[in-house]
Amino acid sequence: MDTIGSTLPSDPTLPPVVMPACPIERKLKGQKALVTGASSGIGKGIAIGLGHAGADVVVNYVSGPADAEAVVEEIKRCGGGNSYAHRCDVSNEAEVRQMFERMREDFGTIDILVNNAGLQQDAPFEEMTLAQWNKVIGVNLTGQFLCAREAVREFKRRGVQPAVSCAAGKIICISSVHDVIPWAGHVNYAASKGGVSLMMKSIAQEVAPWRIRVNAISPGAIRTPINMKAWDTIEAYTELMKLVPYKRIGEVDDIARAAAWLASDDSDYITGATIYLDGGMTLYPGFETGG
Numbered sequence: 195m196d197t198i199g200s201t202l203p204s205d206p207t208l209p210p211v212v213m214p215a216c217p218i219e220r221k222l223k224g225q226k227a228l229v230t231g232a233s234s235g236i237g238k239g240i241a242i243g244l245g246h247a248g249a250d251v252v253v254n255y256v257s258g259p260a261d262a263e264a265v266v267e268e269i270k271r272c273g274g275g276n277s278y279a280h281r282c283d284v285s286n287e288a289e290v291r292q293m294f295e296r297m298r299e300d301f302g303t304i305d306i307l308v309n310n311a312g313l314q315q316d317a318p319f320e321e322m323t324l325a326q327w328n329k330v331i332g333v334n335l336t337g338q339f340l341c342a343r344e345a346v347r348e349f350k351r352r353g354v355q356p357a358v359s360c361a362a363g364k365i366i367c368i369s370s371v372h373d374v375i376p377w378a379g380h381v382n383y384a385a386s387k388g389g390v391s392l393m394m395k396s397i398a399q400e401v402a403p404w405r406i407r408v409n410a411i412s413p414g415a416i417r418t419p420i421n422m423k424a425w426d427t428i429e430a431y432t433e434l435m436k437l438v439p440y441k442r443i444g445e446v447d448d449i450a451r452a453a454a455w456l457a458s459d460d461s462d463y464i465t466g467a468t469i470y471l472d473g474g475m476t477l478y479p480g481f482e483t484g485g
């Protein structure tokens with residue numbers, strides 16, 4: 195039986211964590227998914243996780259076509275579904291439109307959108323340039339808006355297909371714990387994720403009558419390239435654990451499993467919700483010992 199459970203790499207200060215093997219049920223068989231920013235990190239994990247669950251997956255990337263092709267090959271190998279890579283800057287309206295048009299031509303429609311592409315451009319607030327502000331808002335917030343809008347148009351055009359899913363479509367926005375935790379030195383990033391949070395809820399409220407579900411996953415510290423400085427030395431990792439009551443860094447698999455579930459009919463009555471997948475980072479860890 196296929197599993198997406200895996201032996202995780204050793205954390206510097208803890209024995210290896212072994213995730214329980216998760217039997218794959220092809221709950222997304224026949225569904226067409228698009229994952230943005232899927233050539234690395236969380237997006238790559240989600241794209242492969244949806245593929246394992248039986249979906250056909252478009253792997254969006256903006257740079258590094260070889261990495262995107264490797265994800266495509268993994269999806270075809272393990273999920274048995276169809277997959278291709280598509281280059282598109284999610285902050286560019288014309289490119290986003292083209293990406294959805296091609297998906298409609300090649301896959302017929304879209305059932306699942308995972309708005310994952312994101313980046314950071316950090317600076318002390320008084321030194322932050324307008325270019326840094328616009329870049330982060332453009333990709334992290336406007337990019338999610340542009341992709342969600344195209345997806346909703348297609349979901350409404352096509353409607354519910356009961357043989358495929360109870361819902362006409364599902365959107366999963368990858369936000370961050372920084373949609374509620376202020377983040378000094380990262381004002382543009384926190385503003386973008388705070389924006390994602392209310393954008394997600396407002397879209398969810400507006401499109402629910404069409405049986406379109408819109409939810410968010412807000413990760414804490416996940417072991418990916420975006421935050422390598424926070425976990426790649428023992429000193430950094432030990433410092434990071436002060437913020438994580440569960441005392442381990444999150445793994446891409448943690449997010450992939452939640453995304454596959456949120457995309458499936460098992461979560462059919464959930465819309466407008468944010469799942470904080472953070473080992474307790476949003477639980478005010480400073481009060482762990484009673485304050």
Ligand code: NAD
Nearest residue numbers: 231234235236256283284310311312370413415416418420
């Ligand atoms: P990552 O850098 O590995 O992934 C981000 C991906 O987005 C990259 O593949 C990048 O090429 C892509 N991307 C950037 N600009 C793009 C654009 N204009 N168009 C299309 N793709 C673009 O980092 P990650 O940790 O996997 O981040 C994925 C998402 O998770 C981001 O939205 C990030 O904000 C969020 N997140 C990550 C963490 C974490 O701890 N890693 C925590 C909270 C939230």
